[in-house]
Amino acid sequence: MKTTFGLSLDGCRPSKPVFDHLFCGPLGLVDVLELRLGLPKTAVGVVTRIAQFLKVLEHASSEEDRFFTESLRVDRWGTASRLLQMRDHLRMAGWNGGEMDSAPARLKDFCEVERLAEGRLTTGIADRIERIRGALSRKPQGLPTIECIEAAEHLPLLLRLLLDDLGARFGCDPTYEDAPVGSNLRLVQDCLTGHDVSGQTWNPADDSIIFASAFSEVTLAQANAHLVKSDSPSSVLLSSAPGIILTDALNVLATPAPAMGSPSCLRPTMQVLGLALEMRWDPPDPSVLLQFLTHPVCPIGSSLRHALAKAVSSHPGIGSHVWNDAIEMQREKLRSDEDLTQADLTTRLDRIDSDLAQWIMIDRSPRQTGASGAALAETAKQVGDWAGRRTATSSDPATARHYATLSSIAVELAEILEKIPNVSPEELSIIREQVMGGGTVAGDRESELGSPESPANPGAIIESADSVIWWGFEAHAIQLPMDWTLTERNYMEGIGVHHQTPEVLLALAQAAARRPFLAASRSIVLLWPRQRGLEQVEPHPILTILRASFPSIPIKDLDRDELAAVTSQVKIQRQVKPLPAKKRWVRISPTAHLGSRPEESYSSTTKFIHRPFEWVFYYKANLRKGAFMEINLAAQRGNLLHRVIERLLEDSCPIQWLTVGKPEFDSWLNNLWYTLLEIEGANFLLPGSLTEGRRLLEDARRSIWELLGQMRKAGVVSAEADVHEDPLQMEDTTIRGNIDLLATNGSGRLAVVDLKFGQAAAKRSELAKNTALQLATYSHLIRSKHGGDWPATAYFILRNSTLLAQDASFFPDARVVPCKSLEPGPEATWHTFLDVWRWRRGQLDAGWIEIPDKGIEPTDGEGDSPSSTPPHEEWQTDVKAPRYDDYQFLTGWEVNP
Template sequence: MHITLGLKLDGRLGPSRPDILGQPVVGPMGLLGLLETWLGLSRPEVSTAQRVTSYLGHLRTQAAPSRFYSRSLQADSVGTSAKLLSWRDEWRLGGWDGAAPAGSPQMLVDMAEVEQIANGNIPPGQAERLAAVLAALETGRTPIESMRLVDPLDSFSRAWREVLARLPGVTAWEPEPQGEGLLSELQKSALGAVAGHLRPLANPVADGSVVLVQASTHEAAEHWLSAYCRQMPTDRLLVCESDGDSVDATMMATGGVSSGFRHVSSLRPALQALGLALEMCWDPIDVGRLVEFLSHPIGPFLRRARVRLAKAVAEQPGIGGDAWESAKQEIHGTENGEAILDDIAFWLEGERWNRDTGAPVDALLTRVEKLVDALRKRLVDDGPLNATLGAAIEQCSAVRDGLLELKSQGAPAIAPRMIEQLLEHATPMSSGNPFAPAQVGCLRAESDAAACIDSADEVIWWMPSTPQLPLPLEWTKSELATLRDLGVEVRDPQNELELLSQQWLRPLLVARRRFIMVLPPPGAEEHPVRQLLLKLWPDLKEQLVNLDAQVSNGFVGTLAENVTRTALPPAPQSLELGEPITVPTTDQSYTSMSELFNAPALYAFKRIARMRPASILEARDGNNLLGTLAHRVFEKLFQQADSLNWTDEHAVAWFRDNVDFLLRTEGAILLMHGAGVSLQRFRSVCEHAIRSMMRHLRAAKAIRVHTELPVAGELGDVSLIGKIDLLVELAGGQAVALDMKWRGDKRYADALHDGQHLQLAIYSSLYQQQAGVAPAALGYFILETGAMYVSAPDVIPTAQVRTPPPAATAGLIEQARASWSWRANQWAEGHIDVVPVGGGEDFNGPEGTLPVNGPNAWDKDYMVLLGGWEQ
């Protein structure tokens, strides 16, 4: 067997151009796996999370206050363990035996004392596995006949060099220019420059074998690449070190094929499931994460049930409110409803733990196991998801191993930050997009310049920009000197940088006929190879092909053409349908009636065509939520027996005793971390509003208060329904209809005074039809200030009177009736007005109708369907 080994070949994509058998191309971890298999040393894979938590136990055992890491361990235990374990593994690969002689720096002494108890008692890392391989090679045999190293031998760690020394036929591979003609001259000059002999080219590369390409956006460049590769087939290698998944997506969408770039991401839906599930352990609940957990495509119980609950939370942000219980009743009536309700009780209605003190390990383990069972069941039921669910199950197993290790160490509780870090270390590094594999006929591709070792007629290096440079060493000069005295080989960042400069040349060197560098959009950092090419050939920048501007260029012109700009259609002033439309006349609300009056096209979209914009489930917040919660406070307050006889302090005491339950079930956003100011504001406003309301009601000698009172009646031939926020019954049979608003004193006081209180007028008419008598007064109660504005004097003595013009309420009803008739007649003629936001006199109806104000700004998602997008 003939093996090719390189430091960056573990992530090689391929496919290889020649058919090869018995000639694997591998990186260090690939070769280690082969050696362990041949020597009988294979073992189950150990997750990083398990190794980190295991090492953490030994750090804690040695965590005296004098240790250099003690304070870091106390602040961030898992992060500190991961960092120190990486140091320890690096030193072991460099030859450290775990010792620190007398007089060594304190850091080395502390690490050595931890190593005395950790060595052999933590899952093996790469160094321990190589040591076992080295020992087995003394007596064991491998089928290796030769070994070709594409990176210098001294770039491998000491442990690897000791293993390679025991393998036969190890030879070095030296990159050579593969190009023809002028391209070959450029390649030789680049090699010389890296070796320290910078000599600009004597002759420009004018034969088109070197091309720089640039577009203003990534998307434009991706579309060019797809068209170019389809129309000019050749033996081509695509080198894409970042955003390869985006390139693949565009290639497939435009008729090409995917090269299978593996973009590792913890954002794969299956890999988010565990984090969201464990987030449900904490108190206070994060409402945003709760909605994500419920609406996420992958979860521990049926998605259809979770989406119903998500809608309930979006309506009433919390767990246990009326909307939540209603959703549970619906779920109970479905197939396996009882089992689903048990799952809901376990995941969402059970015990929670404080975010600062953490949760018991056993509780977290139980949740991990239940999620694994759900994922395995789905793995059986849903074959297409096998790849992504397999990675999620692997992630769960790694977190479970880490938690079991912490449990064996006697960890009392696990905080959210530790869970997040375990998830980070447990996420499989192979968790690329399982639905974007390499397809038949794909380009040869590589995701690292160092993996370009096979030549190709054409090489396209996709948007090289900011390179990842070697990290500086993290130890002091005295610590490094001691390590070297101990025979430990520590990596040299300067040597690593020199190796990188050689590896960066490989895409250029393997090009036989043409080398194309697709530059990132302007403004990105220039890659060192691009800078080198401009040093060798300064006029190269003049040869840059601009994909946006140079459509006539022969290199681009066959793939694109200028498109004549066409103006977008303006919004029409009306829709002429050519046939009559009947306006619905049953169970209309004030909202629907207002839409018909002010924006009939909007009414047609919503109420006739029943169109709905795409929406994202999210819990309400801001003043909208605060107003809704305050309405609920007064609704519950006046449901209490004899509440009208309470003192202000009694009513406020009731509020303080009951507000926490209301917030947990319907306003949990205000209980979240960081919402303290909003919570305090809500409590303060409600207490002030309760005191103010009780004083107003006492002054008016109110005998009963109805909240959310349903009313129904007729407006001409139209049946209307609605709910009055507060209907206050007074002695003598009088009543006052009040609308509660969170804020807006001046706006609503002026509306009442100017006779623009249409909604209250409609409700007054409906109440009169229902009760036989009109309310004695109409008004607004402003929660934020506690102010009350009413339309008549001497009804509520403490309220501020804003008397509308004479007969204003009856006039509004007549105008509403006329507006309805006007719109109905228009529709009967097949004519629908298109009113822009803001309305205007040009859109008003005949005399006696209400002014037309146009749609609300938030309804533009409907109105853009009619055109006028540029306005």
């Protein structure tokens, strides 16, 4: 069998299959020889070898200090990875692992490590080559005839010796068809093959070779797609840069596209493993839990995980009353499904329990101390098993490949982790990233019938082609050997260990870069962007070499349409249409879409009165921000303090709020706080948020003790928190409310208190203008239920421990906010609100929607539009108050003067 060998030919195949002719690189050659010689294949993943080598290094360091001992303490996996790479390079450079007498200290340490590694480190490619060379010494028959397209001096020493043993011929350059004499391409080919080109000039009218650039990769991809579409079937598309943009451009032109997807470990399927492992840490990170539950690929049933995600979004943690209610609601939904048989019902209920036990309610380990590798391996195995099942059941081949890749990665990671006693979060992240490597390409990126050949390395172009298009003609970093000092290198040279020098590596890269130019028989186009991201992109260094001989080589700018035949810009004259300007009123028809709703709340009535466009968008058009977008920290602080008050006022509370002393209260709060954070505020237990969590605890300690003092001085004898009242008829709808605190004093008088974490200035303004609608609504609901006088009202601001009221008749120590109204109190507030409600209802019934916003003048009702002034002027919307508007781009744009 004839074999063509090249350093870039692993995975390469000729355009036309040739019988009994193999094209391969180092890995392919080693695999073939092991098969021919009957040697067992012992190749394993790189990370498995790193894990093995790490144990060897730790053993070596335990005996005495080594040059890597301190690095090993700081970064075990990073150090092991780097040292294994150095060790493998040493072996490839000719070191046989034996002792090096009088060697420098670092090399002596490597000798000791190699002695300890015997039998404990799986063979790498250098070790496999050594084993093959040993088998070749027995002079076996039937070995392949090898032609090496590389120069012998460009190869690593051990690989060169192997090829010598096989009788290979070196420097067997591929046979290419020359470009036409007199063309610019022929000039370049002559230059690169060492011919004398002095005195010959560049022909500006010849387009056999084109260097082109653009600022945007999108522009470049569109030009490239036009070139591919118009080119001959025997063209080659060399893609040495990410090619997803180019593939999309080809698809737009309905042109067959090669598989050019960039590998990534951030594909949705790949992310499941990382999220599942992150949930093994204590305290659990609510943001990670939310990502896991809302991820498009998740092992938990969709109905359950969406319900749990909503609970986590409002109450960050595991085990809150909202969390438990969500689980029970899912069970009740299944029990009420009459279409389910008893067997199906049992299966689905068991699925809920198993999902929770397997993925959520799991044993967790403290981040500070790390977790046992066996525990983390258990999660990795679970992910692997789940992905394996999905591989077998996925009908889409691309999706099945992603699951198969994830299963393989998870199983390998589990095998590595279960052998490690303890793993820190940082180490887990490093190990997982190393196992995942580049990840996988998008599953739907496959070569389409009729697409051009698309190698990724210029050194792999070993056949002639009519034309070559080089996508990504840009400079790439060459990793130069900088591991060893000059003294160490001189010593190794003296004992026959020869590393590749920077000069050799540069010559090797230059030789590979020549091949696309030599392979093109008609034309070659070389494309690169001027910028990628925020970084400048330099063209390939071979352009500098060519310009030394041909200074006038032009570089076409595709942004200026300098490549007219394949221009990426289509200039279409379109009339400029301005964005709609903001206006105060919008009228729609039919008005039935703006009718009353069956039920309203304080928050919805506030939108209805002050920002009716929000009420229409939110409740009628159902345009709402996603429920799982983020954790609302501002609302969470208030919710946590609310929950403390609820626990304090419960009958089962171990302390009696009416009589408890400060030390006993502080002790109770300290015991409650951590448990409360675990189920509703786990984000405050994470590194970086601990200080904020402690600050919130002090806010709770100070403000709630002040609230107790206010209630005691007011003679409160009973108090209820989070009181839910039934809806009450209001005009053509009903209104409901949940009251934060309902207090009763010794004389039987009631008071409703609304708890706010902040907003002190806004609430003072409401009390002063007698527009505190929330308090009036709650007072009206309680009065309608219990009869008698309207309950007293107050706001309690938790952040600054202040109780605000219009008078001190109920709370004698309240901070009184004088009311400007002639009739202060919730009764007057409620009746004026009803007038404003009818006014706004009449506008909506007529189809008018007001958009009160800054920069839009209110109307007086004289023209076609209604008046912006409500029946009671104190209810006028304050458009200057700072407020985030979810719908700001749906209500028009400010007109620039």
